[in-house]
């Protein structure tokens with residue numbers, strides 16, 4: 484199968500409106516370091532190595548809060564048709580930095596270069612290509628990793644969980660309020676059993 488067929492187009496914005504630029508995307512007013520200690524024993528922990536382009540800002544505390552929010556969305560039952568999914572996304576090691584590229588993904592070559600970098604989550608400044616020329620919040624490749632742009636705290640957990648769903652092989656699902664809906668939205672938090680199974684399944688191998 485051609486690599487391009489494995490591309491999962493992510494969060495597409497209508498009309499090519501750029502993602503909102505904000506300096507407050509790490510403005511979490513709580514400590515998310517120890518939330519992991521409160522998990523029940525049956526929770527599957529997925530460890531994610533996080534890397535950021537030098538032009539972006541992201542620290543361990545910020546990542547821990549984003550992953551805590553993503554986990555809360557997955558674990559909670561957000562209304563009918565949503566599974567309480569027993570999984571936790573956790574940071575593996577410190578946030579690392581890369582200077583490959585400009586921080587803007589503008590072509591397949593740019594995306595490939597970011598995908599080749601070590602790590603599971605890559606924070607870049609802009610995404611203007613995701614399988615085609617399109618402005619997106621995030622873009623993921625199945626079985627590999629995901630790229631995201633800085634986004635407001637109330638959206639970051641949803642975005643990261645959505646893109647990780649793509650990494651674990653889940654396509655878009657156009658059900659009401661689905662986390663995997665093609666439009667990433669603050670209301671979209673529901674996962675079905677197949678999605679939960681994918682989130683809980685351990686990756687076959689570590690890169």
Ligand SMILES: [Zn+2]
Nearest residue numbers: 492493494665
């Ligand atoms: Zn998507």
